[in-house]
Amino acid sequence: MTQTHRRTTKIDVAVCTYRRAELDQTLLSLAVLTIPAGVQVRVIVADNDVTPSARDRVDAMRSAISFEIAYVHCPASNISIARNACLDHATGDFVAFIDDDETASQDWLAELLAIADTTGADAVLGPVKAVYANVAPAWMQRGDFHSTLPVWVADEIRTGYTCNVLLRRSAPSLAGRRFNIALGRSGGEDTEFFAHMHDAGGQIAFAEDALVYEPVPSGRATVSWLAKRRFRMGQTHGRMLLEAATGLGRWRAIALAGTKSAYCFVAAALLAASPVKRHRYGLRGIMHAGVVSGLLGVREIEQYGNLEKAPQ
Known part of the structure; x- marks a missing residue:
């Protein structure tokens, strides 16, 4: 009787890092992952600092x-x-x-892989749960403004993020695809990457139990940080709309985004007594203002490499 052997599934877990001591906790969380039978894991740490500042930290781990x-x-x-x-x-x-400031739940990778196996999706997203310190405003914690989930449009996910995702390397929609270097300091490179992948026929699925945790440092627990992030997100969306819009279509998109922004700001003013709703509408208004900015061709504000440069 011939014995059949199941082929080993190999997964690379990628961690991009830039001067973050929290990388230690990220790597330790990977060390205790539940790995399904027949799965082999390798970790890639990409150090984005000018000097190889994370090398010793990685070697020590x-x-x-x-x-x-x-x-x-x-x-x-x-x-x-x-x-x-x-x-x-x-x-x-x-x-x-x-991400290098996140920690994975024990079943994180197994849950991502299970959904990839059952759906055949090219990419599988998981949720990122924000962990707030006591210094964060109460309204921010109640409204959970920092956690990350995918957005569904007409019952499908059309773009994604890299803070919790599994990619099928053999997928035709991912063949030769890379992140846009021109967006590498502003952010939005992941939104563009997954939107173009989706446009190429790629399917994006969601693994609701593939949870990772992300602490919210004091520098991010502010309205100004949230506003800057939402505006940049809007700029990215506006720039992508601009790629497809021509002639009057561009001005119609500007008018629509401007109207949405104004509506949200009015709603925020009317809901002044409810901090969670007020900030939710206000930040959404800022995002739509960012869409207008992107449609007008304004370059996205730079975030990566400028914020939170904590020493090793």
């Missing part, structure tokens, strides 16, 4: 992690360069991305 760790130095201060380095060095069937 090797004894605590049973997986192979590939360290890649890919300067500098451009997240797209780091993400592309991870894709270039990936050799597995799948590549999963997690």
Whole structure:
């Protein structure tokens, strides 16, 4: 009787890092992942600093992690360069991305893989749960303004993010696809990446139990940080609309986004007594204002490499 052997599934877990001591906790959370039978994991750490500042930190963690760790130095201060380095060095069937200030739940990778197997999707997103410190405003914690979930449009997910995702490397929609280096300092490179992947026929699924946790530092627990982030998100969306809009279509899109922004600001004023609703509408108004900015061709504000440069 001939015995059949199941082929090993190989997964590269990619972590892009830039001067973050929290990388230690990220790697330790990967060390205790539940790995399904027949799955082999390798970790890729892409150091985006000018100097290889994370090398010693990664080397010190090797004894605590049973997986192979590939360290890649890919300067500098451009997240797209780091993400592309991870894709270039990936050799597995799948590549999963997690941020260097996040920690994975024990079943994170298993849950992503299970949904990939059952749906056949090209990309599987998981939720990112924000963890607030006591210094965060009460309304911010109640409204949970920092957690990340996918957005459904007409019962499908049309774009995604890299803070919790599994990619099927053999998918035609991902063949040769890379992150836009021009957006590597502003952000929005992941939104564009997944939107173009979807436009190429790629399916994006959601694994609701593939949870990762992200602490919210004091510098992010502010209205100004949220406003800047929402405006940049709007700029990215507006720029993508601009790629497809021509003639009067562009001005119709500007008018629509401007109307939505005004509506949200009015709603925020009328809901002044409810902090959660007021800020939710206000931030949405700022996002739509960002869409107008993007449609007018204004360059996106730079975030990566400028914010939260915590020393090692």
